[in-house]
Amino acid sequence: MMEDAERVARTRFFTIGAVRLMGAITLALGAAISLERFAGIPPYLGYALLAIGAFEMVVLPQFLVSRWKSPPKP
Template identity: 35%
Template sequence: MTDTPPIPPVDPEKVARQRFFAIGLFRLSGAFIVMFGFLVLMQRFGWVQGGKAKAMGTILVLVGLFQFVAVPRLLLALFRQRPPQ
């Protein structure tokens, strides 16, 4: 027979802070990806130039915008769901 330790109670304030931090981190990283994408579009780096820079920069800007706008909304929808009982 195995004794499983009891599950400690969850502090809702701590969970809310962690969720807020996660959403803010995704927004911040999305903004950095957008800025990096614009730098690539302007061909500020020697390792990517010409048409490849425009394509790569466009992809990075779109990914960053998705991460900045859509991912926090998806996380909010996920956080609102109740865990399965």
């Protein structure tokens, strides 16, 4: 039983970390595109990626934590 709980906790921990990492990568890509480091890609696409990356880094992990939070024990 405890091994299952530990496995679930470990999986959730790494999932939240992966979501944050993908958000950071999306943010970096959005910054590079908005600064016109890639020829032929319009800067507004970079701004959209910046917003998506910020959402992935800040809001989405908090949502996952609140959704996966254990109910209080009576």
